[in-house]
Amino acid sequence: MNSRILRKAALAMALGACLGTMAPMAMGQSATGAVAGRAEAGARVTITNPATGFTRTVTAGEDGSYRLPLLPPGTYTVQAEGGQQATVTVTLGATASVNLAAEPATLQSIEVVGTRFVTPVDVTSTESAMNINAEELARLPVDRNVTSVALLAPGVASGSASFGGISFGGSSVAENAFYVNGLNVTDFYNRVGFSEAPFDFYEDFQVKTGGYSVEFGRTTGGVVNAVARSGTNEFHYGSKLVWGPKDWESSARDSYLDGERYLTRSKDKTDSTRLNVWASGPIVKDRLFFFAMYEGRKVEPENTNDAGTSFNRGDSDDGFWGTTLDWQVTDRNLLSLMAFSNENRTDTTTYAYDFDSGKVGQKLSDSYSETGGTNWALTWSSYLTDNLSMKVMHGRNERNSVTGSPNDVDCNYVTRASGVPDPGVPLGCTNNATVYDRNDERKQSRIDFEWGLGDHLLRFGIDDERNTSDLDQVYSGPGGVQYNVYTATPLTNNSNCGGFLVPAGYTACVRARQYAIFGEFESTNRAYYVEDNWSITDNLVLNLGLRYEEFDNKDAEGRTYIKMDDMWAPRLGFSWDPVGQGTMKVFGNIGRYFLPVANVINIKQGGALLDARTYYGLDGWEIRERDGVQYAVPVLGQYMGFDDDQGDGTVGDLRAEVDADMDPVYQDELILGFQQVLGEKWSWGARGIYRKLHNAIDDINITATHCGRVPSVWVMGNPGKDVTIWGDTDCDGSNDGYITVDTSKGGYWTESDDYEYIDGEWEYVGSTPTGQRGWSKPKRTYKALELQLDRAWDGKWAFNASYTLSWSEGNAEGPVNTDTNFGDTGRTENFDDPFVNYRGHGPLANDHRHQVKLRGTYALTGNWSLGATVDARSGGPITGFGVGNPYNWKLYHSYFVCVDKCTPEEAFANPQEGDTWSTSDRVYEHSARGGAGRMPWYIDVGLSVGYERQFGPARFSAKLSAYNIFNRQRPVWVYQDLESSIGTRDEFFGRERFLQSPRYGQLVLALEY
Missing domain, CATH: 2.60.40.1120 (Carboxypeptidase-like, regulatory domain)
Incomplete structure (x- = not known):
């Protein structure tokens, strides 16, 4: 050479x-x-x-x-x-x-x-990011989705609850942003997911983990960028087969308690075959280029219900199409179009199933789901002068979410909690809980400028989004009623039974719930930004940025009901090259980042929401028959109570339900880092990170004002701060003006329930007021030290390693709750009353103290190569949640457990006529957040072997990958309810619920010309 x-x-x-x-x-x-x-x-x-x-x-x-x-x-x-x-x-x-x-x-x-x-x-940069392209990913055992790419970056962890997602730097999974060719494809309804294309549509990825520029906003987590493939002056075409047979997937573990199976996973597998064809090249040489791709898909998921009594077989065969067009109109003007459609429908048939014999029985029901939509972005880039450039982009992001079943009209959905007697036949005659049809459409426009003025590089622009959710949702079956059956303790206010008193003789209750909502809901987000990258010297760059944000959420009638403006996000960074040779830099930044309100809030509070819950005792099961198949529905016993506080079917006067002076959710971040090149191939870096989240926006139950106790109202506001709502100013019983409630000191009426032993039974005789209480302010901090070592690819081998030591602590994870498996963004239980979060400071659900990531590739010969990845992180904390508190009778999750006098039966072994007992007599102990230990380490090792060979103009490649090669199936989430009811320990506490995915294999074959 x-x-x-x-x-x-x-x-x-x-x-x-x-x-x-x-x-x-x-x-x-x-x-x-x-x-x-x-x-x-x-x-x-x-x-x-x-x-x-x-x-x-x-x-x-x-x-x-x-x-x-x-x-x-x-x-x-x-x-x-x-x-x-x-x-x-x-x-x-x-x-x-x-x-x-x-x-x-x-x-x-x-x-x-x-x-x-x-x-x-790059000594001009002050942000933290990982860049990786399709060529490098092709050498690694990385599963073929954007989430798996993001998980390669340090400090990024997969979500452990049922709603999935990824966590950046201790943030919740509902705080990130995702882009394709500059188009924001983040799910704005619940902010957990995003619109995604098949892996072979992408060319390059960038994962931003902190310190990003003011052109980015609406996130307090991380940013994932992807750019689609494009054409050149040479014609290329090819095809790729991605095969993941279910026979290459290890059986998932079932979960047992005292020898009894309570979660059935061993029959859950997916057979997947995807075949794409693509072509790229010039339409007009040196001017107009295209890339086009079509992927045919055959995906057949199979799974059982938790009990293993029904078997679901799905089928999905919708194809994907995507394209890019790039037109170099002149040497100074470029026009680009990116478009793709990821619409998909899955049809599922549910059968009766006998786990012991493995036999699939009669068909029980059919259901279907539809997802995805059409997405496009049109971008005009113009070099106005040598020093002034402009880019204009307009696009649309669409996400459909539809579920339904042929049995929706005739069959109610029924569930049974563990411990409730099994009727011996399937519950209900449908596997579809909700008839749901939602279309989310984002229309995005932005314009960005870059202007070089001597030592200053000015960047400024406008970013505007209009997000619309069109929803029609109702429970399936007659009356739109869903029946949920729970265990209950007689003569207690059981949380699963609405907090109502369970009548004597009943050990189970039925919640008959009606839930319906419809309407069109819009939110608009607008931002302006300006940034100066100032080269003070050849070796020192100062980055000064300012972003201004506005959020406007509207109700079903198009009226503004949550509007926040004057949100100023300053960001300051520096980058210093100590030796002036580009081989080393010290950098840092400090900045503020705002998080918008998810559209789910518009819908569930700004819509005509009906959420009516009626509670009954369970008087057994009625066995019915449909199409020759038997099924069970609960027999409703004694009436216990009714609650429609969450929604009575009307929009109502939202002035009484929304803080008129709400503060936004924002996070401040400080990063200091160092990077250095070691010779021709090696480099290393270190980064220290501090993040602090300010405020929360959540629903809080106001039951007290300056007038004392008032009718209950659920208010979207900032817990622990002043809440201004339309209310009763003169205490005459009617709302006539705005009032302010300091929720750090009051706003919630507390009382105890009193009982007396009369005629051989404990009877409720009233309540005793105990005053007002206020909410704890939400807190979340993230502190971390990251170390990275990298060896660049030289045709022989490459290696990257990172270690993150971190602490994620506070009393609020964010807009979702992983520890209680609650994914309804912005409507968590955390602040329903002041006692849900009282004394709840500690390690948060995304606190993984240690995280190690390794990836590498080695070329065995000119044709054969090996790849490996390791993702290891220490387990998250386990909290033993109680269901009550020492200050009030209401029953939500809490950081207290009852240890004595929890029920009148426990307080009085031999009650006498006239004996009295109150909920204030209960004796509680504090159960600290994270006080029940930690889950085991999550360790996932992937291996791949690749082969490629040139045959004239054709290149053949193959890669066989195995994920979770050691088939570790450790729990990533466990049941954290220490109490099932007051004083009753939950037998499932600490037991596994969600596990690591079992080992599975995948073969990729490609032929390209």
């Missing part, structure tokens, strides 16, 4: 170290990248993409600095007048530095060829 090739290899490896692990500077909603550096003053600098013919020329400034922004990712050549040519790779959201000065810098570890110098560290 000659010296010139060696120098090129060294340069590629050094640049790879920068782009793979270092922190790049954000660019125009990060669908593009940039090249910057120095040349001779006044020299003309030209960049060219040989694959597309794209050419751009700028003039270096008086100090020799130049910048080429808004570059689509790809490989470019860059040259100054009279200088030598350099090759540089532009990656998503990054700025590559290329020094073309006549007097080149000299470095031992970095290639210098003539007048060319490419720096391995």
Whole structure:
């Protein structure tokens, strides 16, 4: 190998170290990248993409600095007048530095060829991000979805509750943002998911874990960027088969308690086959290019219910299409279109099932679900002058969510809690709980400018979104009623029974719940931002940014009911190159980030929501028959109570239900970091992080004002702060003006329930007021130290390792609750009354104290390669939740458990006529957050073996991957209800609920021309 090739290899490896692990500077909603550096003053600098013919020329400034922004990712050549040519790779959201000065810098570890110098560290960047492209991912055993890519970044963990998601830096799974070609595809309804395309539609990924620019907002977690593939001047086409047979999937473990199976997972498997065909190339050489892809899919999931008494067999065969068009209108103007459709329908048939024999019986019901929609983004990029650039984008993101069943009209949905007598036949005659039809549509427009003025790089823009949810939802069956049967303790106020007194003789209760809502709900989010990247010296860059946000959520009638503005998000960062050679930098930033209100809040409070719950004792089961199949429905016994506080079917006067002066949810973040290149291939870095979340927006139950006790009203507001609502100003019983309640001191009426032993039974005789109480203010902090080590790919092997030591602590995880498995964003139980969160400070659900991530690739020969990944993190905390508290009779999750005199029967072994007992007589002990230990370590090891070979113009490749190779199925979430009712310990406390996915295999075969 000659010296010139060696120098090129060294340069590629050094640049790879920068782009793979270092922190790049954000660019125009990060669908593009940039090249910057120095040349001779006044020299003309030209960049060219040989694959597309794209050419751009700028003039270096008086100090020799130049910048080429808004570059689509790809490989470019860059040259100054009279200088030598350099090759540089532009990656998503990054700025590559290329020094073309006549007097080149000299470095031992970095290639210098003539007048060319490419720096391995972007000293203009103050943010933390991981860049990885499709080529690198093809060498690794990384499952083929965006979530798996994000999980490669340090400090990112998968959600452990049923609603999934990913957590960045201790934040909840409902606080992230996801983009494809600059289009925001985040689920704005509940903020947990996002719209996703098949893996082969993407070209490049960037995962931002902190310190991101002011052009990004509406997130207090992380940002995931992806850019779609595009065409070049050469025609290419190919096909890829992705096969994941269910026979390559290990059986999941069933869960047992005292020899009895309570969760059946061993029959849950999925057979998956996906075949895509694609083509790319020029429509007009050097001007207009296309990429088009179609993927046919056959996915057949199979699973049982928890009890193993029914078997579900699904089928999904809808295809995906996606395309990009790139038109270089002139050398200064580019027009790009990205579009894809991920619509999908799954049809499921449910059968009776005998677990012991494995026999599938008669069909019980059919159901279907529909997801996805059409997404597109049209982007115009224009280089107005050498120093001023503009990008305009308009697009639409669509997400459908539909569930239904042919039995929706005739069959009510029935559930039975563990411990309730089994009727011996299936419950109800439908497997579909809700008839649900929702369409979420985001219309997004933004314009971004970049203007170079000497030592200052100014960036500014506007970002506007209009998010609309069109919903029609009702429970299936006659009357739209769902029946839920729970265990209960006689003569107690059981939480599962609405907190009503359970009559004597009943050990189970029935909740007959009607739930219905419909309407069109809109929210608008608008932001303006400006940023100055100031090169104070050649070695020191200061980043000064300011973002202004507005959020406006509307009810079903189009009226504003939650509006927040004057949200100013300042961000300040610096990057210092101590030695001035681009091999080392010290950086830091401090910033503020705001989180919008999810559309689910509009719907469930701003809509005509009916949530009516009637409670009865259980008088056994009635056996019925439909289409020759027997099923059971509960027999309703003694009436216990009715509650429609959550929604009575009308929109109502929302002034009484929403804080008129609500403060937004925001997070402050401080990061200090260091990065250094070690020779041609190795680099390392360290980062210290501190995050603090301010405020929460949640539903709180106001039952007291300056007038004393008032009718209960559920208010969206800031717990622990002043809440201003329409109320009774003069205490005459009618609402006539705005009142303010300091919820840190009051707002909730407390009382105890009193009972007397009369005629041989304990009877309720009234209640005793005990005053007002206020809410604890929500708190969440995240402190972490991250270490990274990276070896760049050199054609032989590559390696990346990270270790994160972190503490996530407080009394509020965020807008969802993982520890109680509650995923209704912004409507958690945390602040329903003041005692749910009282004395609840401790390690939060996403507190994984230690996290280790490894990934690497090794080329065995020119054709064969091995890949491996390791994701290991310490287990999350376990809390023993009680269901009551020492201060009030109401029963929600709490950090107290009753230890004595919990019921009148326990307080009086031999009660006498006239004996009295009150809920205030109960004796409680504090049960600290995280006080019940931790779950085991999560360790997932993936292995892959790859083969590729060139056959003339064709390239064949194959990769066989195995995930969770050691088939570890440790629990990632356990039951955390220590009490099932007051004084009664829950037998399932600490028992496993959700496990790691079992080992599974996947084969990928590709043929490309």
